[in-house]
Amino acid sequence: MPTNRRYHLAKRPDGLPDDDTFDLRETEVPEPGPGEALVRLLYLSVDPYMRDRMRAGESYAEPWDVGGPLYGGAVGEVVESNGAGFDAGDTVVAEFPWAEYATKRGADLTPVDTGALPVSTALGVLGMPGRTAYFGVRDVIEPSGDDTMVVSGAAGAVGSVAGQLGELQGADVIGVAGSDEKVDWLTDDLGFTAGINYQEEDVADRLAELADGVDAYYDNVGGPVTDAVFPQLNVDASVGICGQIALYNDESVPTGPRKLPGLVQTRARVEGFLVGDFAPRFEQATAHLGELVAGGDLQYRETVTEGLENAPDAFRGLFAGENVGKQLVEIAAPAEE
Structure with a gap:
């Protein structure tokens, strides 16, 4: 089993986060506990709201602990399931650490079905x-x-x-x-x-x-x-x-x-x-958005940065307006590719 890389919050930033804000650590690939799945992450979403989670004060999103992992929405493939209700090879989306591998309770995973669209759209136009x-x-x-x-x-x-x-x-x-x-x-x-x-x-x-x-x-x-x-x-x-x-x-x-x-x-x-606030209607929204994209009535773009090690640069780029459409970090290619 390969090793795992994962980002941690090294310190709370003063202004725009610099390289000293981020600590990339090499760890062992975690093993899934009962009811959990081990997931190989494919695409990580970096979003402006994450900056607020780097503060110590209260916000609508719980602040990250100094020394603790950074988190964001991500799409991944199940590697191993320990009674999580998923099979190896299933594509799922959830909030995960900024990492290459992570475990998650099956109840917290959502299966990804983007039809003919790339799985990355589960973090963007369909997410x-x-x-x-x-x-x-x-x-x-x-x-x-x-x-x-x-x-x-x-x-x-x-x-x-x-x-x-x-x-x-x-x-x-x-x-x-x-x-x-x-x-x-x-x-x-x-x-x-x-x-x-x-x-x-x-x-x-x-x-x-x-x-x-x-x-x-x-x-x-x-x-x-x-x-x-x-x-x-x-x-x-x-x-x-x-x-x-x-x-x-x-x-x-x-x-x-x-x-x-x-x-x-x-x-x-x-x-x-x-x-x-609209969680009970998420499926309705995703279905309608998918129909609009499939019918050519809704367009989207993705700005994809390759490599987990470049996630901090992709995140900072949001505040400089470097992205067009959805900013993603590609951590690994899907197995079928």
């Missing part, structure tokens, strides 16, 4: 990001025909799906992203009505040129982009707060112009949400 977009659009901001919908972080795993779902519901969707390449992808390939490169354009000025106010805002970013959008909310606008990636590496909460008084005039509704 947590896709479902986050699905419920955020359909249940939280609820755009409809003639609405102007804005999506921040629009070229990411969640934003790119959210914008397409908004278009399918009849809205005119404006995506805010960090490069001309990303804006071109949004408008030329995904069908967004327009795009704004926040690195090169003044978001407030450009948004005022493109639309007569904002009816629905899907916020993945926070910070200056959201500061630019809020004053342009229309009466009865809806805002879904999904993420605040612009602030995750800040060690203190930034202050600035107060935007809340404007909500009195617009009667806008602002709602934060977590995808886990």
